Amino acid sequence: MRIVWPLAVAFFFSFTRTLAQQATTAPPSSLLLRPAAVFDGETMHAGWVVLVEGSTIKAAGPADQISTPAGARTVELPGQTLLPGLIEGHSHLLLHPYNETTWNDQVLLESQALRVARATAHARATLLAGYTTARDLGTEGADYADVGLKQAIDQGLIPGPRLLVATRALVATGSYGPKLSVDVDVPQGAQEADGVDGIVRAVREQIGRGADVIKVYADYRWGKGEPSRPTFSQDELTLIVQTAKGAGRPVVAHASTPEGMRRATLAGVETIEHGDGGTLEVFRLMKQRGVALCPTVAAGDAISQYQGWKKGQGPEPERMQQKRLSVQAARKAGVALAVGGDVGVFRHGDNSREAELLVQEYGFSPLEVVQAQTSGNARIFHLLDRGRIQPGLLADLVAVEGDPTQQITALRQVKLVVKGGVVYRE
Numbered sequence: 255m256r257i258v259w260p261l262a263v264a265f266f267f268s269f270t271r272t273l274a275q276q277a278t279t280a281p282p283s284s285l286l287l288r289p290a291a292v293f294d295g296e297t298m299h300a301g302w303v304v305l306v307e308g309s310t311i312k313a314a315g316p317a318d319q320i321s322t323p324a325g326a327r328t329v330e331l332p333g334q335t336l337l338p339g340l341i342e343g344h345s346h347l348l349l350h351p352y353n354e355t356t357w358n359d360q361v362l363l364e365s366q367a368l369r370v371a372r373a374t375a376h377a378r379a380t381l382l383a384g385y386t387t388a389r390d391l392g393t394e395g396a397d398y399a400d401v402g403l404k405q406a407i408d409q410g411l412i413p414g415p416r417l418l419v420a421t422r423a424l425v426a427t428g429s430y431g432p433k434l435s436v437d438v439d440v441p442q443g444a445q446e447a448d449g450v451d452g453i454v455r456a457v458r459e460q461i462g463r464g465a466d467v468i469k470v471y472a473d474y475r476w477g478k479g480e481p482s483r484p485t486f487s488q489d490e491l492t493l494i495v496q497t498a499k500g501a502g503r504p505v506v507a508h509a510s511t512p513e514g515m516r517r518a519t520l521a522g523v524e525t526i527e528h529g530d531g532g533t534l535e536v537f538r539l540m541k542q543r544g545v546a547l548c549p550t551v552a553a554g555d556a557i558s559q560y561q562g563w564k565k566g567q568g569p570e571p572e573r574m575q576q577k578r579l580s581v582q583a584a585r586k587a588g589v590a591l592a593v594g595g596d597v598g599v600f601r602h603g604d605n606s607r608e609a610e611l612l613v614q615e616y617g618f619s620p621l622e623v624v625q626a627q628t629s630g631n632a633r634i635f636h637l638l639d640r641g642r643i644q645p646g647l648l649a650d651l652v653a654v655e656g657d658p659t660q661q662i663t664a665l666r667q668v669k670l671v672v673k674g675g676v677v678y679r680e
């Protein structure tokens with residue numbers, strides 16, 4: 255196609271301008287944030303201010319003890335609490351709510367291009383909801399698309415949280431889905447691997463292609479309508495953890511049966527996702543081995559409603575009652591709480607639903623949950639450069655109206671989002 259030259263030039267400049275607008279603008283040299291109070295990841299401090307310089311926190315403390323450098327931009331945040339950027343512990347940016355499209359249809363019928371395009375919108379919604387980091391636990395049939403998504407965010411092409419990605423996740427052959435007729439091989443929502451050679455190769459493949467964490471399904475329903483049962487053997491799980499740990503990657507396990515949880519714990523995984531059928535005995539073992547539980551209460555709540563439960567009217571499904579018992583047992587055993595909702599099952603941007611349910615229906619205090627979702631998740635996920643407001647840490651910050659350590663719903667009242675010193679929402 256012939257393009258008239260001046261038009262081509264104009265097109266080029268408008269294109270670069272658009273990119274510049276989308277890309278993160280250069281961080282201001284300094285930013286002084288003046289909220290009503292600062293939650294530093296552990297406790298509240300009324301009257302504190304936070305000074306950001308470049309991409310990190312320069313100072314935090316009482317307003318009269320922090321001098322404002324010349325040229326600093328001051329942001330007044332009256333009535334607001336400034337806290338560390340929230341950390342989503344369990345997301346699937348490449349999934350969208352199952353009441354829009356079933357999981358099977360997302361895996362089988364949606365192109366990877368469509369799924370990635372959606373995921374860019376999901377990443378933006380996550381960041382603007384105050385989540386500056388997310389541990390994304392599996393692409394569910396979208397191969398290594400999470401690695402590219404993470405690169406696009408890191409390069410400033412699209413707004414989104416800092417990501418820890420699990421890529422394809424590992425399942426024992428025959429245990430996962432989708433399952434159609436026995437006569438047809440259909441693409442699976444995770445990578446099948448078995449035995450010594452198969453497992454070592456699969457873990458190395460995923461790490462080589464960009465996995466930050468390895469996710470394994472320690473149990474699953476082998477057939478439609480069946481309860482979950484263990485999948486990998488103890489030896490296989492142990493080998494997965496050894497192979498991943500040798501490469502500096504932690505392993506997380508999907509597990510909801512006591513036996514699946516027990517094997518995963520003994521293998522040395524760092525977190526167990528869901529844990530619905532967990533017993534006091536297995537939670538005591540987790541506590542002893544330093545394994546955290548990410549109960550994903552919001553996912554079960556959403557799925558039960560998709561299946562017809564009229565929340566607040568109909569009787570609570572058995573699945574929900576069981577979940578409450580397992581979370582109680584985990585608390586009794588003193589297991590550390592990782593906060594993550596399995597968001598993707600429900601709407602991205604609605605991440606704080608998990609924190610709300612933990613307070614409103616599972617008996618945690620707002621303070622416990624806000625601590626867990628900031629400094630707690632950072633500790634469990636080995637993210638020592640964030641999760642607290644302290645000099646030298648990343649300037650990942652969120653301001654909300656009110657005090658979320660008193661009223662958890664305040665987490666929804668997001669007024670300011672800063673990631674790496676760049677203001678994404680104001």
Ligand SMILES: [Zn+2]
Pocket residue numbers: 344345346391596
């Ligand atoms: Zn999940």
